[in-house]
Amino acid sequence: MSEAPRIPAKGWSKDAVLAALERFKQDDLPWREARTWAYVYDPGPEAEDVIKSAFTAFLTENALDPTVFPSTLALENELVAMAAAHLEGDAQVVGNFTSGGTESILLAVKTARDRARALRPEIREPEIVLPATAHAAFHKACHYLDVKPVIAAIDPRTFKADAGAMRAAITPNTILLVGSAVSYAHGVVDPIEEIGALALEKDLLLHVDGCMGGFLLPYFRRCGAPVPRFAFDVPGVTSISMDFHKYAFAAKGASVILHRSKELRRYQIYACASWTGYTVINPTVQSTKSGGPLAAAWAALHFIGDDGYLKVARTVLEMTRRIADHVDAHPDLRLLGRLEMNLVAFTSDALSVFHVIDEMKQRGWYLQPQLAFGDSKENVHLSINPASVRWVDALLRDLDACVERAKGMPSGALAAKIRAAFGEMDASGLGAEKVAGLLQMAGVQGSALPGRMAEINEVLNALPAPLREKLLVEYLNELFRQPI
Ligand SMILES: Cc1ncc(COP(=O)(O)O)c(C=O)c1O
Numbered sequence: 001m002s003e004a005p006r007i008p009a010k011g012w013s014k015d016a017v018l019a020a021l022e023r024f025k026q027d028d029l030p031w032r033e034a035r036t037w038a039y040v041y042d043p044g045p046e047a048e049d050v051i052k053s054a055f056t057a058f059l060t061e062n063a064l065d066p067t068v069f070p071s072t073l074a075l076e077n078e079l080v081a082m083a084a085a086h087l088e089g090d091a092q093v094v095g096n097f098t099s100g101g102t103e104s105i106l107l108a109v110k111t112a113r114d115r116a117r118a119l120r121p122e123i124r125e126p127e128i129v130l131p132a133t134a135h136a137a138f139h140k141a142c143h144y145l146d147v148k149p150v151i152a153a154i155d156p157r158t159f160k161a162d163a164g165a166m167r168a169a170i171t172p173n174t175i176l177l178v179g180s181a182v183s184y185a186h187g188v189v190d191p192i193e194e195i196g197a198l199a200l201e202k203d204l205l206l207h208v209d210g211c212m213g214g215f216l217l218p219y220f221r222r223c224g225a226p227v228p229r230f231a232f233d234v235p236g237v238t239s240i241s242m243d244f245h246k247y248a249f250a251a252k253g254a255s256v257i258l259h260r261s262k263e264l265r266r267y268q269i270y271a272c273a274s275w276t277g278y279t280v281i282n283p284t285v286q287s288t289k290s291g292g293p294l295a296a297a298w299a300a301l302h303f304i305g306d307d308g309y310l311k312v313a314r315t316v317l318e319m320t321r322r323i324a325d326h327v328d329a330h331p332d333l334r335l336l337g338r339l340e341m342n343l344v345a346f347t348s349d350a351l352s353v354f355h356v357i358d359e360m361k362q363r364g365w366y367l368q369p370q371l372a373f374g375d376s377k378e379n380v381h382l383s384i385n386p387a388s389v390r391w392v393d394a395l396l397r398d399l400d401a402c403v404e405r406a407k408g409m410p411s412g413a414l415a416a417k418i419r420a421a422f423g424e425m426d427a428s429g430l431g432a433e434k435v436a437g438l439l440q441m442a443g444v445q446g447s448a449l450p451g452r453m454a455e456i457n458e459v460l461n462a463l464p465a466p467l468r469e470k471l472l473v474e475y476l477n478e479l480f481r482q483p484i
Pocket of ligand 1: 135
């Protein structure tokens with residue numbers, strides 16, 4: 001039995017430390033092979049090297065106090081200026097560097113909430129209108145900030161926001177509308193011009209979630225793709241989030257939140273002088289903040305450059321079209337949405353896509369499962385990286401083979417059993433015993449996941465969202481524990 005981890009009595013050598021760290025990675029997905037179609041945004045080894053050097057060069061600089069580290073302020077202001085110009089902003093646009101899309105979105109919701117508190121104090125229970133496809137980060141922001149998410153139905157054919165449904169969802173308590181460019185699940189751009197007009201008519205703020213699409217969409221347009229307007233050139237758009245750590249290929253921990261004006265951004269900033277220590281004045285959630293992600297993002301933009309990103313856009317656009325056309329022509333697969341980004345989501349009416357994912361995994365591919373929600377059937381999701389270009393033919397060959405294999409595999413029976421036993425249950429009625437029973441039915445022992453995930457995905461897919469959430473919380477609570 002191995003010993004419980006403790007701080008070693010004596011420090012290790014550098015080699016011993018780094019070798020031990022390397023061993024932690026042994027079960028990770030081998031993303032450098034470029035057969036992982038999620039989670040990783042890989043610019044290739046040359047850019048990776050530059051980005052890593054930049055990160056370590058600024059690792060210790062602390063953006064907490066820009067008067068002490070003006071380098072971090074200068075880097076942040078330059079990144080914001082580049083982002084604003086990229087998204088059609090004028091000189092009035094301001095913004096801040098954040099740790100990721102979720103933080104940028106959290107700050108957009110906080111800005112709207114605090115502005116409403118100042119200007120519309122009659123609103124006691126603020127609401128934001130979210131298309132059903134808006135990222136979970138908005139729900140998380142609502143949860144943290146005590147704002148109510150009001151979900152508006154989407155167009156079930158295009159998976160885009162429906163401005164009419166959003167209009168119907170507006171109440172006297174509404175403080176913010178949201179649109180995506182693009183949505184993660186289906187990779188489509190919401191009708192931002194229509195939603196912008198609605199925001200102006202109703203005198204509401206409008207946040208565009210460009211975390212995933214904001215960076216590459218302008219390049220796709222320059223490649224000739226018909227990208228609808230979604231940025232500050234659309235009247236009514238008041239803030240935009242855009243991640244550098246996705247398709248700008250920066251190191252993780254890099255996003256930006258932009259506001260149309262300083263008047264709006266004021267509500268994002270937090271100051272505290274009511275304690276005995278140094279004065280806290282933070283534009284973002286983090287206080288102590290490494291300069292590493294800032295420098296790495298700046299390095300990515302400068303090393304890859306406009307011409308480099310245009311080349312990336314051309315490559316991934318071509319790859320995406322090939323994959324989408326193949327799926328479209330496949331008799332057993334069905335694309336969800338007409339893609340406007342290098343993301344592909346497809347489902348099947350003939351077999352379980354969860355088995356396809358498991359079969360693909362056995363052949364060395366990682367494809368992401370997405371559960372059914374509303375009008376969106378359970379599906380397979382691919383984020384397409386330029387580093388994977390050499391794999392497209394092999395991927396499609398294996399996909400065809402795995403679809404054939406999945407056809408012979410059982411599906412549906414477990415889901416029916418779960419639905420019968422738990423479908424009508426309230427999440428609050430799901431005690432520890434029932435959770436354990438569900439996990440067992442899905443093949444989960446303790447916190448260890450089985451090799452095949454189809455059963456787990458089928459169980460989750462069969463449950464209503466509140467029960468899914470409860471189950472996942474219990475599972476995660478089990479997962480993060482001291483190793484024995
Ligand atoms: C559209 C969209 N918004 C927000 C996010 C959240 O970003 P992060 O994971 O960086 O917090 C994502 C992540 O994939 C996304 O695709």
